[in-house]
Amino acid sequence: xxxxxxIPQLLVxxxxxxxxxxLPLAAIRGKVKSVFLQSFLYYxxxxxxxxxTFPAVFSATGSFPASLAGTMAxxxxxxxxxxxxxxxxxASVVSFLTGMFF
Numbered sequence: 001x002x003x004x005x006x007i008p009q010l011l012v013x014x015x016x017x018x019x020x021x022x023l024p025l026a027a028i029r030g031k032v033k034s035v036f037l038q039s040f041l042y043y044x045x046x047x048x049x050x051x052x053t054f055p056a057v058f059s060a061t062g063s064f065p066a067s068l069a070g071t072m073a074x075x076x077x078x079x080x081x082x083x084x085x086x087x088x089x090x091a092s093v094v095s096f097l098t099g100m101f102f
Contacts, residue, residue, distance in 0.1 A: 061095055065102040070095030 032038050058067045074091035082090075 061099055063099045063102055066095045066099035069098040 032041065057071055058064065061067045061070070070091040073094040074087050077087045077090055
């Protein structure tokens with residue numbers, strides 16, 4: 001990549017990242033009293049994480065049936081209150097085994 005192109009792109013990305021983090025701090029100085037806004041801000045990190053992660057789950061293996069099987073295994077084990085390591089390992093194993101056959 002050429003430096004003439006890289007440096008402006010880097011500066012724009014740094015500026016956007018800074019603005020995203022700085023604006024909420026500057027706009028909301030006091031305690032948020034609105035129950036709706038508090039609940040909205042509470043769930044935003046989970047929604048963003050899910051929106052970023054969920055599409056990647058189905059493109060990671062290259063096989064939709066394997067991805068679906070791993071996701072279903074993770075959802076079922078998560079619903080059963082299993083630990084994070086158990087869910088991750090079981091979903092990976094199920095996805096791998098399904099990928100071998102489909």
